[in-house]
Amino acid sequence: MMIHETSYLFEDLTLDLDHLSSMLGYPGGLLPEPFNFYLEQAVSDAPSLCNIKGAWILKENMEFSGDRTLISIDGIEFGIGKTVTHELRNSSAAVFFICTAGEKISRRSQELLMSENPVLGYVFDLLGSMIVESATDELQAEIKKMAQSQGMNITNRYSPGYCKWNVADQHKLFSFFPTECCGIRLTDSALMHPIKSVSGIIGVGEQVQYRDYMCALCNQVDCILRNHHNRLK
């Protein structure tokens, strides 16, 4: 199967800065000084700090296990858990994807967090998360277009480490991609480098339905996607 690789410019992305303001503690975008300047600076610096890349691969012949917690693709078993299995249940194929905002924005955030201005570092950290999620929205839209061209639909996207899908399965997911595809490396503990990277699965099939995230089912209470309205609906 062919791997589809793509890259995005910061300017290509739709960023919900009101949501970012909310995550800084100021809903409605009414950021006081100096937070407003920090956000302006981060947004202004971001284009030169981003190296946004994504890749995906379509895998057919997905099999579900009897206990509704496992799927098997190319003989590789993924322990995706009951929640994700339920969401993928009518899929005839799966797309695995990876996406990253690049190394520099994480590094800038880390440096600032350890410096005299940790709040600015935190703003860069949140912006980096938002950039990679927005880029993954774009990737998902591309996957949806491919599916629709074949008369199929897609599910929402799900990632190892969420909804009780064991994060160790990252290694199996990354085995479908060449080493350091998009510049993403995986540590032994399944941590992606650059930190601002996302990986996951999307179900594809004629009978699948796209459903919003049901955050109450997930144990990641500090997830950036929680309460985030998905524009791809």
Added chain:
Amino acid sequence: MEELLSKLAECVEFGKINIASPYPPQMKGQEGADEITRKALDQGVHPQDILSKGLMPGMERIGIKFRENKVFVPQVLMSAKAMSTAMIHLKPHFLSGAAKQKGTFIIGTVQGDLHDIGKNLVSMMVEGNGYNVVDLGTDVASDKFIAAIKEHPGAFVGLSALLTTTMASMEKITKDIKAALPDTVVTIGGAPVNNDFCQKIGADCYSPDPQGIVEFLNSKVA
């Protein structure tokens, strides 16, 4: 003196660093932790009182607000900055022995994990509540923790992890520390861990928020 210490606590609680800082908006143009700490020292307020009656109550209040989701990470970071600015003036007094901290807290994100925002928040909150903090950073192995404990006998330890895959590392480090230095008190925190896991691996305290760690440490030094 009471008024100065009360004002200092307010500066830390609301993250007012110095007079030039525009934050928080309601205190714009007012003196901050920097100026008030200097003023208190100039007026002969004992450094220990500045720490325990000014700075620490402010950090405690912001810690409780954070636990109750009344403030967010940036507000805590601003408070920590106000606190650390004040501490610059107090440091010589700690070194001379005129003022004492409650103990030493060695903290690090466990081997295999590089997440550090949660660890940094705990670090700042514990420091702001009167402890000397030794931050070993991220991806820290057992031997580094053990070496630091040997360097700071009686120190408390804090282990942080964000990934389920690094919970095993947290377990190993806890067991290695307990095997090498059985009396060491180990606290744990991070998104994937809970109290059951804490008990299973033989750690002494789990808290979902920084203030819980502070309260546990305070109970140990009381």
